[in-house]
Amino acid sequence: MARxxxxxxxxxxxSTRQEVxxxxxxxxxxxxxxxxMLGVIYALVAVGFTLFFGVxxxxxxxxxDVVMLGAFTALATWIGLTDAGAASPSLxxxxxxVASIGLMALLGALTARILVLPLRQAPPMNVLLITLMTGTVxxxxxxxxxxxxxxxxxxxxxxxxxxxxxxxxxLRFDSAILLVVGVAAIVSVHLALSRTRLGLAIxxxxxxxETASAMGIPFTATVLATFAIGSALAALAGxxxxxxxxxxxxxxxxxxxxxxxxxxxxxGLGNVYGAxxxxxxxxxxxxxxxxxxxxxxxxxxxxxxxxxIILMAIRPAGLLAERSAERV
Amino acid sequence: MSAALLKASGLTVRFGGVTAxxxxxxSVNVGETLGLIGPNGSGKTTFFNALTGIVRVATGRAYLDxxxxxxxxxxxxxxxxxxxxxxxxxxxxxxxxxxNLMLGQHLxxxxxxxxxxxxxxxxxxxxxxQADSARALLGAFSAALPARLYDxxxxxxxxxxxxxxxxxxxxxxxxxxxxxxxxxxxxxxETAELMSDLLAVKAQRPRLSVIIIEHDMxxxxxxxxxxxxxxxxxxxAEGSYAEVARDPIVRQAYLGED
Amino acid sequence: xxxxxxxxxTAVLASAAVVLTILLVDNQWAVAGVVxxxxxxxxxxxxxxxxxxxxxxxxxxxxxxxxxVLAAVVxxxxxxREDNFALLMLCTVMLYAVAGLGLTVQFxxxxxxxxxxxxxxxxxxxxxxxxxxxxxxxxxxxxxxxGACAAVIGSVLLLPLLRTRGHYxxxxxxxxxxxxxxxxxxxxxxxxPQGLKVPGFTMFGHAFNDPIVIDEQTEWxxxxxxxxxxxxxxxxAYAFVRRLERSWIGLAFDAVRxxxxxxxxxxxxxxxxxxxxxxxxxxxIGTAGAAYAxxxxxxxxxxxxxxxxxxxxxxxxxxxxxxxLGLVPAALIVIILPEKLQVIQEYRFLLFALLVIVILLVRxxxxxxxxxxxxxxxxxx
Numbered sequence: 001m002a003r004x005x006x007x008x009x010x011x012x013x014x015s016t017r018q019e020v021x022x023x024x025x026x027x028x029x030x031x032x033x034x035x036x037m038l039g040v041i042y043a044l045v046a047v048g049f050t051l052f053f054g055v056x057x058x059x060x061x062x063x064x065d066v067v068m069l070g071a072f073t074a075l076a077t078w079i080g081l082t083d084a085g086a087a088s089p090s091l092x093x094x095x096x097x098v099a100s101i102g103l104m105a106l107l108g109a110l111t112a113r114i115l116v117l118p119l120r121q122a123p124p125m126n127v128l129l130i131t132l133m134t135g136t137v138x139x140x141x142x143x144x145x146x147x148x149x150x151x152x153x154x155x156x157x158x159x160x161x162x163x164x165x166x167x168x169x170x171l172r173f174d175s176a177i178l179l180v181v182g183v184a185a186i187v188s189v190h191l192a193l194s195r196t197r198l199g200l201a202i203x204x205x206x207x208x209x210e211t212a213s214a215m216g217i218p219f220t221a222t223v224l225a226t227f228a229i230g231s232a233l234a235a236l237a238g239x240x241x242x243x244x245x246x247x248x249x250x251x252x253x254x255x256x257x258x259x260x261x262x263x264x265x266x267x268g269l270g271n272v273y274g275a276x277x278x279x280x281x282x283x284x285x286x287x288x289x290x291x292x293x294x295x296x297x298x299x300x301x302x303x304x305x306x307x308x309i310i311l312m313a314i315r316p317a318g319l320l321a322e323r324s325a326e327r328v
Numbered sequence: 329m330s331a332a333l334l335k336a337s338g339l340t341v342r343f344g345g346v347t348a349x350x351x352x353x354x355s356v357n358v359g360e361t362l363g364l365i366g367p368n369g370s371g372k373t374t375f376f377n378a379l380t381g382i383v384r385v386a387t388g389r390a391y392l393d394x395x396x397x398x399x400x401x402x403x404x405x406x407x408x409x410x411x412x413x414x415x416x417x418x419x420x421x422x423x424x425x426x427x428n429l430m431l432g433q434h435l436x437x438x439x440x441x442x443x444x445x446x447x448x449x450x451x452x453x454x455x456x457x458q459a460d461s462a463r464a465l466l467g468a469f470s471a472a473l474p475a476r477l478y479d480x481x482x483x484x485x486x487x488x489x490x491x492x493x494x495x496x497x498x499x500x501x502x503x504x505x506x507x508x509x510x511x512x513x514x515x516x517x518e519t520a521e522l523m524s525d526l527l528a529v530k531a532q533r534p535r536l537s538v539i540i541i542e543h544d545m546x547x548x549x550x551x552x553x554x555x556x557x558x559x560x561x562x563x564x565a566e567g568s569y570a571e572v573a574r575d576p577i578v579r580q581a582y583l584g585e586d
Numbered sequence: 587x588x589x590x591x592x593x594x595x596t597a598v599l600a601s602a603a604v605v606l607t608i609l610l611v612d613n614q615w616a617v618a619g620v621v622x623x624x625x626x627x628x629x630x631x632x633x634x635x636x637x638x639x640x641x642x643x644x645x646x647x648x649x650x651x652x653x654x655v656l657a658a659v660v661x662x663x664x665x666x667r668e669d670n671f672a673l674l675m676l677c678t679v680m681l682y683a684v685a686g687l688g689l690t691v692q693f694x695x696x697x698x699x700x701x702x703x704x705x706x707x708x709x710x711x712x713x714x715x716x717x718x719x720x721x722x723x724x725x726x727x728x729x730x731x732x733g734a735c736a737a738v739i740g741s742v743l744l745l746p747l748l749r750t751r752g753h754y755x756x757x758x759x760x761x762x763x764x765x766x767x768x769x770x771x772x773x774x775x776x777x778x779p780q781g782l783k784v785p786g787f788t789m790f791g792h793a794f795n796d797p798i799v800i801d802e803q804t805e806w807x808x809x810x811x812x813x814x815x816x817x818x819x820x821x822x823a824y825a826f827v828r829r830l831e832r833s834w835i836g837l838a839f840d841a842v843r844x845x846x847x848x849x850x851x852x853x854x855x856x857x858x859x860x861x862x863x864x865x866x867x868x869x870x871i872g873t874a875g876a877a878y879a880x881x882x883x884x885x886x887x888x889x890x891x892x893x894x895x896x897x898x899x900x901x902x903x904x905x906x907x908x909x910x911l912g913l914v915p916a917a918l919i920v921i922i923l924p925e926k927l928q929v930i931q932e933y934r935f936l937l938f939a940l941l942v943i944v945i946l947l948v949r950x951x952x953x954x955x956x957x958x959x960x961x962x963x964x965x966x967x
Contacts, residue, residue, distance in 0.1 A: 024755050053753075059753040059756070059757075070906065094634040115943070115947070118946070118947065119946070122946075124752050124753070125693075125699065125752070126950055127698075128699075128752070128753060128756055129899070129903060129942065129946055130943055130946050130947070132701075132896060132899075133896075133900075133939040133942045133943045133946075134939075134943065135941070136893070136896060136935055136936070136939035137936060137939045137940060137943070140933070140935045140936035140939065141936060144932065144933060144936060254892065255764065258757070258760055258761065258764060261757055261760075262757060262761060265753075265754055265757055269753070269754075299768075299769075299772055301764070301765070302765050302766050302768050302769050302772070302936075305761040305762075305764060306765060308757075308761055309743065309746050309758055309761055309762065309765075310746070312746045312749070312750055312754060312757070312758055313745045313746035313749060316746070316749040316750045316754060378670065380850075380851055401850070402847075402850040402851050403852075403853045403854060403855055404852045406850075406851060406853035407853055411851075411852070412851060414848070418845055418847065418848040419848075420840065420845060420848070421842070422840075422843045422844060422956075423837075423840060423959065424958055424959065427837055427840070427959060430834070430837055431837065431841050431848070431849065431852050431854070431908050432852050433854070433856050434837075434838065434841070434849075434852050434853050435832045435852070435853035437835050437837075438834065439835055441835075441837065444829070444830070444833035444834055445615075445829045445830065445833065445836045448829070448962075450605065451833060451834075451961070452961070452962050478958075478960075480958060496852070500852075532874075548715045563759070586704065
C-alpha cells in the first residue's frame with residue numbers, strides 16, 4: 001500500500017560513499033521528475049475533493065477509490081478489447097480513456113444522487129461516514145469480485161517506449177507524455193471553471209447555493225455535473241497512475257484518497273488552485289522525505305503526514321483559504 | 329443619573345472588504361433597556377458578536393463595568409456577566425428544556441470529577457435545586473412551561489423556544505442581556521405577551537441592563553428606555569423612541585422617506 | 587410502588603440466551619436466524635417503546651439488575667468453560683466494547699471525531715508489550731499505564747484537532763492512523779512488521795495463561811480468567827461512561843458537540859472539554875488494547891489499520907451513537923458474526939460497510955438510538 005501511493009524511482013543511482021557526499025544531479029533530477037508526476041496525480045485527485053466540497057460541503061472519502069476503480073475499468077477494457085483481437089495502442093488507449101472516464105463520471109453522479117444529496121440535511125458526520133463506507137465498498141468489491149482481486153495487477157504499457165538521456169537522468173517518453181497530459185487536464189479544469197457557463201454555475205453554487213438557485217441555476221444538475229467532472233478527473237488520474245507504474249492494486253485508492261484530501265485541505269478546501277498547489281506540495285514533501293531522510297524511504301509517508309498535521313495546526317483553514325464568517 | 333454599565337467607543341469590525349461596524353460609539357446604563365434599530369446589515373448583530381467575542385474587533389474598545397472586554401474570548405465575556413440570545417434561535421433542540429437552561433447556568437455548575445462521578449447523592453441534590461429554580465424562572469414567562477421542564481426543546485412551539493432561550497440567558501443573573509430579535513417569527517399577540525413577561529422580570533431585576541435588537545417598532549416603543557439607530561455600522565441617532573422616530577435622518581435611512 | 591423489574595430482567599436473560607446460542611451453535615443458518623431474530627426484536631422494541639420500559643425498569647432496580655447481569659455472564663462463561671474459541675470471542679467482544687465506549691465519549695458525547703481508534707488500541711497494545719517485558723510493574727498497573735500512554739500520545743494531535751472542525755479533524759485522525767501503522771512497520775525497535783510478543787496477564791501470582799486445572803480429567807480454558815478481566819473492564823468502563831453522561835460533565839460534552847458557538851457564549855471552555863473527552867476516550871481505548879494484547883499474546887502492525895478503525899466506528903454507529911448500551915449487540919454482530927458465518931468471513935468489510943450505509947440512510951440512530959438525558963433515572967420528576 002505504501003508503495004503504490006509513493007514513488008518508484010527509476011534509474012536511481014546509489015551515491016558513492018566518500019568523505020564529502022556528492023549529490024548526483026541525475027539522481028536529483030529523477031526524484032524531481034517523479035515528484036512532478038506524483039504532484040500531477042495528487043493534484044487531479046485533490047481538485048475533485050475540493051470541487052465536491054465547494055458545491056455540497058461534503059468530503060468524498062470514496063474519491064481515492066474511484067481513482068482505483070477508474071484504473072481497473074481501464075484495465076478491464078484493455079483486457080476485453082485485446083481478447084477480442086484489438087491491437088492498436090492508440091485505439092486501446094482511446095477506448096480505455098473513454099470507458100474509464102465515462103463510467104466513473106456516471107458513478108460519481110450516481111453516488112451524489114443516491115448517497116450524498118439525500119443527506120444534505122443530516123449531520124455532516126453522517127455524510128462523512130457514508131462516503132468512507134462507500135470507499136470501503138468500492139475497494140472490497142474490486143478485491144472480492146475482480147478475478148484475483150487481492151493481487152496487484154500488471155498494467156499494460158501502451159505509450160511509446162524509448163527515452164532520452166540527459167547525462168545521468170533518463171527521461172522516458174511515456175512519462176513525459178503522462179506529465180503533459182496531466183498538466184493539460186489541470187489546465188482544462190481551470191479553463192472550464194473560469195470560461196464556461198457550467199464552470200460559472202459550479203462556482204456560483206459553490207459560493208452560495210441558495211442565491212444561485214434563486215438566479216435560476218439548476219442546483220441538482222450542477223451538483224451532478226460537478227461530481228461527474230470530479231470523478232472523470234479521478235479516472236484520468238487512475239489511468240495515468242496505471243500507465244506510469246505499470247501496475248494497479250485494489251488498495252491504491254486508500255492512501256491516494258487520504259493524500260488527495262490532505263492536499264485539498266492544505267490548499268484550502270473549496271479553492272481549486274489551492275488543491276493543485278496542495279497536490280504538488282504533498283508530492284514535494286514526499287520527495288524531500290525520500291531524498292533527505294537517511295533512513296528507509298518508507299519514512300517519507302510518516303514525514304509527509306506529520307507535516308500535514310503540523311500545517312493544519314498552524315493554518316487550520318489551509319494555505320490559500322478564505323475565512324468564512326459564521327452567521328449567528 | 330445611573331452609571332454606564334457598557335461603553336463601546338470607536339468599535340470597528342471588518343469582514344474582508346466590508347466594514348460592518350465603523351467606529352461605533354454606544355453606551356448603556358445600569359438598569360436601562362436600550363433599543364437597537366436599523367436597516368438590515370447595519371451592524372446590529374455584528375455589534376452583539378463583537379461584544380461577545382465571536383468576531384474580531386479591528387479597532388476600538390468596549391468596557392463593561394469599567395473593565396475592558398475588548399477581544400475577550402466568548403467564554404470570558406460570559407464570565408463577566410453578559411448573556412445573549414441569538415437571531416437564529418440557538419437552542420440545543422435534541423436536549424431537554426432543563427439541559428438548555430443548565431447550559432446557561434454552566435459557569436455556576438460544579439464540574440469536578442468527584443461530585444459528578446462518585447458523590448452522586450450530592451449531584452442529585454444539586455440537580456433538584458437547579459430544577460426548582462429553573463421552573464421558577466420559566467413560570468415567569470409561561471404557566472405551562474415549568475411542567476415541560478424535561479421535554480425536548482425541539483418539541484416546543486416557536487414562542488416557547490424563544491422563552492426558553494431568554495430564560496437560558498437570564499438564569500445566571502447577568503449584568504447585561506443582549507436580545508437579538510426576540511419577536512421574530514411570532515404573532516403580534518405572542519410578541520405582546522412575551523414583552524409583558526420580559527418587563528415583569530426586568531421589574532424584579534432593577535440592575536439588569538438590556539440591549540434589544542428589533543424590527544418591530546411597537547416592541548421598541550414599549551420596552552426601551554432609550555433607542556439607538558445604526559446604519560452602515562455607525563450610530564445615526566440616539567434618544568427616546570419618540571425623538572428617534574421623528575428624526576428626519578433616521579426616517580430617510582430606515583424608511584426611505586423624505 | 588416501584589417499577590417492575592420484569593422488563594429489564596427479561597431483556598438481560600433474553601440477551602444472555604442469544605449470546606450463548608450464537609456462541610455455541612455451529613450451524614451457520616441457525617446462527618444467522620438467531621441474529622436476524624434478535625436484530626428484528628431490537629428494531630421492534632424501539633418501535634413499541636419497549637426500550638423505554640426496559641430502561642425505566644433497569645433504573646428502578648439499580649442493584650438487582652446489574653447483579654443478574656453479573657450472574658448471567660458467570661453462567662455464560664461457565665457453560666463455555668472448555669471452549670477456547672468461544673471464550674476468546676466473548677472476550678474480544680467485551681474488549682472491543684470498551685474501545686467502543688472510549689469512542690462514544692469522544693465522538694458520541696463530545697463530538698470529537700476519531701478515525702484512528704485502532705491506532706490508539708495499538709498504542710495500548712504496544713505500550714503493554716514494552717512495559718510488561720521491560721519493567722517489573724505488576725500487570726494490573728501496566729494496563730491503566732498503557733491506557734495512559736495512549737492518552738498522552740494522542741495529545742500530540744490535540745493542537746491541530748482543536749483548531750479544526752468536522753472534516754479537517756477527521757483528516758487529522760486518519761493521517762495519524764496511517765502514520766502510526768507505517769511508523770510501526772518501518773521501525774524495527776518495535777518489532778517491525780512481525781510485531782512483538784506480549785506476556786500473558788498475571789495477577790497475584792496466578793498467570794492467566796495457565797489453564798485452570800480442576801482435577802485429573804478436567805481442565806478449563808484459561809480464557810475464563812481473561813473473561814473475568816474483560817468483564818471487570820467493560821463493567822467499569824460502562825459505569826464510568828454512563829455516569830459521565832448523566833452529569834454536568836456530560837451536559838458540557840453535549841453542548842460542545844451540538845453547538846460550540848452557543849456553548850462558548852455561556853462560558854463553556856470548548857477546547858478544554860474536547861481535550862478531556864479525547865484523552866479519556868483514548869485512555870479507555872488504549873486500556874482495551876492492552877488487555878487484548880496480553881490475551882492474544884502478541885501485537886503486530888497489521889492489526890491496527892485504517893480498516894480496523896472503521897470497524898470500530900461501525901460498531902459505534904451500528905449500536906447507536908451516544909448510547910453505550912447499543913455497543914454490546916453491535917460488537918457481537920461485527921465481531922462474532924464473521925467468525926460464525928464462514929460464508930461471510932471474506933466479505934465482512936464489504937458487508938459492514940454496506941450495513942453502515944443502509945443504517946445512515948434509513949435509521950441513523952442505529953440499533954438503540956440515543957436516549958434523552960436523565961440525570962437520575964430512578965428519581966421521580
